[in-house]
Amino acid sequence: MFKEVLQRLNLHEKDPLQIHGYQSYGTHEHIYLLGRALEDEGVNLEKTGFVNAFKNAYRQFRSDELSHAKIKVKLPDNRVLYTITDEEGYFKIDEKLANLKDLTNEEGWLQLELAYDDENQKRLVTNDNKFAAQMLIPSDKAEYGVISDIDDTMLKTGVTSLLKWRVILNTLFKGVGKRTPFTGAADFYKKLHLGKSGSASNPMFYVSNSPWNLYHYLEAFIKNNSFPKGAILLRDFRTPFDRTPKPEKPHKQHEIRNILKTYPDLQFVLIGDSGEHDADIYIEIAEEYPERIKAIYLRSVTHEKRAFRVRGLLEKFEVTPALLVKDSTAAEDHAREQGLII
Template sequence: MRLFKKDPLQVIVFQSYGTASHLYVRGRALEDESIDLEGKHPIKLLINAYKRFETDEVINATLLLKLPNGQIFETVTDDEGYFLLDVKVDGLDALANEEGWLSFEVAFKDFTNKRIIQLENRFPGEMLIPCIDQGSATKAVSFGVASDIDDTILHTGLVSTLKWRVIYNTFLKRASKRSPLEGAAEFYHLLHRGKTGEEANPIFYVSHSPWNMYRYLEFFLKKNNFPKGPILLREFGKFLNRKKTQEKPQKQHEILNILKTYPELKLILIGDSGEHDADIYLEIAELHPDRILAIYLRSVKHKKKMLRVKGLYENYKTTPVLLVDSSKQAMEHARENGFVSETLI
């Protein structure tokens, strides 16, 4: 009889994005720590937070990805349990639904160490293929949205003194009790449906948070009825070393990669005025002035930061920039500029 029972194995497949000929899937193989996203007791919440960051990775494991048409691809997890499948495959759009989502399954291959595997070793995943080509059978796309999460759609408290509110919200507040900013979900649905009300404009959720927070954020977005979209985070090591490197922020890399992946797609950028969104978005807009339709920045309760952001955009006229106190202001601007349907507001 073993003194300590090993946890079952699982694969967390991150919602990703690709094209009709490019299969791009990321995820992570971990031991299942049974994190309860609905846990209520403070001690339980702290334990769950600890489990999110103290992960037991399944390294060097061969995984199989199976498409609906029976095609199978192999990938191997790295020394942190992450995997990336990046291959050219024709005809992927024919396998997607009308919103552009391609569903598939991931499984462990030949795992022979007698470990229990969750979900009968069939882990669901999805990849978004936006319908840029109007001739496709899927819903049309007019533009995309790249949105921050923290203090843009989710009350976080990044501008609070000593970041105490961030710590409280992250470690002592369950996902089901986190508050979305008023009207945010409605605004994003309007953008998703576009001017005709029948579009499937992709929403990309881009955050500086580590991948350890993926399921927490996925749960929050789903529970608060935000449109489904790829959630793009970063590895925990890069999160810890973010101030030691001179590289561009991960959020900036992700948005530039979206623009590169879809050369015909224009974007609306949404963020807040509290941290670095204003600087990142300005640089992206200057690099791609013909690709950025608008920049919406939520105001924060921090006078010095607001003055800095206003000064940053004071003489910038290339792309419409709006500092907003509410989702209603952003909705009205989007309506006036023909981004959303007038009849749905």
């Protein structure tokens, strides 16, 4: 707030502008792209040390968004789309568009170019007013899709700690290079991505309750630890003063249903943990789409009461194979028995 006052008085230089294009997903005739227009706060995830980690976390959460900014989206074949950001700087392209599959790479990624379309904003941008975005269109070789949670499923987070204090400490004081994946998780995900054939390019979807402010942090974690590239689906960060209507369904349920509806001919593997509500959500989804879910894997967190409750849920559940596992090895062995991987 103080910086904004100084900027209006011309006593502080305005921050350059940027556009965050999030890794999203679509079909060969439907483009679905999410992103956000923001001021560049100088976040540098490559800097190490807890002081830099804290600075990065602070800058990610004190984002200055650009509301009602006009954004131009350019496709590889030079087709152009336009959209306007909302009050919090978010934008969405959700419309039918033919022949998108012809523009993707071998893994199914469509490369897009974002830019501001307002002359006043163009003068303040970095990167020559060119920002990258990507959208995943599943390959014809895909055998099934994988939908995974991130926190305490791939990334050691501490969501079961009292008042989630470990989550807070890890986010504020640990740089992305210091964050630890679970042993064997990346290798297991790679095998799922390659499928039974060993060359399937099965689409990966990472769904988390983390806010969009941590998008680049989680994107870097996935890349740095050699997890397969995939669509990353986070949620808006709500404050106690947020007056916007709450979603009818929890974020994960909403996103998973959207994915299943987008790809009606594709089956899925669901991966989560026993720490929060993944078991309840996945069971509900599998009962709603009994022919669509090939397997459910839930990593057992170090919280015996929650693990005990999840074991009770799974004992009564017979719709699809569902396992509570201690490590990736147990999940991998089962996936191989089920013919999901080689």
